[in-house]
Amino acid sequence: MWNRLNKSMMFCQMMFGLSFYGVMIILTRFFLEDLGYSEADTMMVVGAFSSIGPLFAIAGGFIADKFLGAYRSLTIAYATFVVGYVLLVLGSSTTNVPMSLVGLALASYGRGLMSPSYPSLYKRTFASQEDFENGYPVNYSVNNIGALLGQYLFPMFVLVIGFHGSFALSAVLATLALITLIFFKKSLVGVAAKIDQKPVSTSNWIAFITLSAAMVGLVFFMFSNMDIGQNIVYGIGGAAILYFISLMFKTGKSNALKMGTILIMTVLTTCFFVYYGQMMTSMTMVTINTMRGDLFGFIPIAPEASMAMNPLWCIVAGPVISYTFSSLEKRGISLSTATKIGIAFIFTAVAFGILTMAVMNVGEDVLIRPETFFVIHFFQAFAEVIVGSLVVAFILSVAPKRIENFSVSLFYIAMALSGIIGAVFSTSIALEKGQVITQQVVQTVYGDYFQMLTILAVVMVVIAFASSFIIRKMLASADSHQQELVEADTAA
Numbered sequence: 001m002w003n004r005l006n007k008s009m010m011f012c013q014m015m016f017g018l019s020f021y022g023v024m025i026i027l028t029r030f031f032l033e034d035l036g037y038s039e040a041d042t043m044m045v046v047g048a049f050s051s052i053g054p055l056f057a058i059a060g061g062f063i064a065d066k067f068l069g070a071y072r073s074l075t076i077a078y079a080t081f082v083v084g085y086v087l088l089v090l091g092s093s094t095t096n097v098p099m100s101l102v103g104l105a106l107a108s109y110g111r112g113l114m115s116p117s118y119p120s121l122y123k124r125t126f127a128s129q130e131d132f133e134n135g136y137p138v139n140y141s142v143n144n145i146g147a148l149l150g151q152y153l154f155p156m157f158v159l160v161i162g163f164h165g166s167f168a169l170s171a172v173l174a175t176l177a178l179i180t181l182i183f184f185k186k187s188l189v190g191v192a193a194k195i196d197q198k199p200v201s202t203s204n205w206i207a208f209i210t211l212s213a214a215m216v217g218l219v220f221f222m223f224s225n226m227d228i229g230q231n232i233v234y235g236i237g238g239a240a241i242l243y244f245i246s247l248m249f250k251t252g253k254s255n256a257l258k259m260g261t262i263l264i265m266t267v268l269t270t271c272f273f274v275y276y277g278q279m280m281t282s283m284t285m286v287t288i289n290t291m292r293g294d295l296f297g298f299i300p301i302a303p304e305a306s307m308a309m310n311p312l313w314c315i316v317a318g319p320v321i322s323y324t325f326s327s328l329e330k331r332g333i334s335l336s337t338a339t340k341i342g343i344a345f346i347f348t349a350v351a352f353g354i355l356t357m358a359v360m361n362v363g364e365d366v367l368i369r370p371e372t373f374f375v376i377h378f379f380q381a382f383a384e385v386i387v388g389s390l391v392v393a394f395i396l397s398v399a400p401k402r403i404e405n406f407s408v409s410l411f412y413i414a415m416a417l418s419g420i421i422g423a424v425f426s427t428s429i430a431l432e433k434g435q436v437i438t439q440q441v442v443q444t445v446y447g448d449y450f451q452m453l454t455i456l457a458v459v460m461v462v463i464a465f466a467s468s469f470i471i472r473k474m475l476a477s478a479d480s481h482q483q484e485l486v487e488a489d490t491a492a
Helices: 004-034 039-055 057-066 070-093 097-123 129-183 185-191 202-224 226-248 253-279 282-290 303-330 337-360 370-398 401-429 439-491
Strands: none
Touching: 004 039, 004 070, 004 097, 004 129, 004 185, 004 282, 004 303, 039 057, 039 097, 039 202, 039 226, 039 253, 039 282, 039 401, 057 070, 057 097, 057 202, 057 401, 070 097, 070 129, 070 185, 097 129, 097 202, 097 370, 097 401, 129 185, 129 303, 129 370, 202 226, 226 253, 226 401, 253 282, 253 337, 253 370, 253 401, 253 439, 282 303, 282 337, 282 401, 282 439, 303 370, 337 370, 337 439, 370 401, 401 439
């Protein structure tokens, strides 16, 4: 199942996780302390950084399908990361807000270009769909090794080499991934789709460059004007979904039913990633304001680095989930993807229930131990790996081949919409600069907010299991209709 191509791509994925999440983990303090942003504005920018990249997976999927192919798109994406991180180095060295925002815009666009291209190319390095589905959760864990190291170490790096030095390190790591892709170019192009094996016309290059410049400019505008930017996210996400629906009416009944299941999965994924996005926004603010002490009494951890516990558990969760579901299938127990998402929401409800109890019962010292967040991230990480790895595999298994990359981009659209929605929700607990953190503030402001999220997670468990039944019926109907067409063609 494993070969040098998928291993080389997983190295690139690890470099992405290490560099990108290393940048993300230090952005909160960078904007709060160096750039002087308020808590509310900081949460919106960090939430946007986590979500605008996935939003531009729409453009990434379209570019990979129509203009460049997956390999070229992926290579250019890593080059864009390098340039974006270099601009962050320059912006942080001179406390230049516009330059820093351009760097974030480039990194966000690079992520959008990478997101749909990586899984479609990675899939082609495996011998079968089954091998890909079993291997993708492991790839997810490899990405999280990078994310773990980035989120844990970068807050410490900042103390030694500053923000500009940390951003420079991310640029170096992204460069290593870029070099790896170039080194394996011949082999990767050999297994890629036909569009990657053909030269790109001058008109396609011009169209790509024009589209890319417009997208980066738009992202910069969104970071600079978040009130308008969030509406742009809603508009682009809604337009992409409407376009996908229009394609359903232009295809046969069987494909339309399968595409309908992708829409249902997109809604479930959006709801789930509202919870995932809390790690970068509300949960980070809670840890900065309340988390004190070393993990287990001997592992030093910065408050904003609590997110590192998530990829730590994701590394464990990937192989465990892959083995568990593979073992169940060998015993004749096959759970649908929507059912697995229902299980993920159970884990999420438990995670946010624990968080609710922690803030509701905080003492007068307003202190929450790191071990509490360690347990919270255990449950949320298992939920994340289920949704993050299996939904993409599901989409690739049912999407029409001609819009495969665009269909995958719907997963990232869901992440984008949820990131902005989650960030907007999080601003409801933003505190004013200089406000004293008291027991009452934590219990009322934080407690009520996380209690609401816990209740909604329980509701989503029911909705996900109901969706599983509906999706199963739709896929059965699609297969039945396809069989009827085959039999009609045979008879003719």
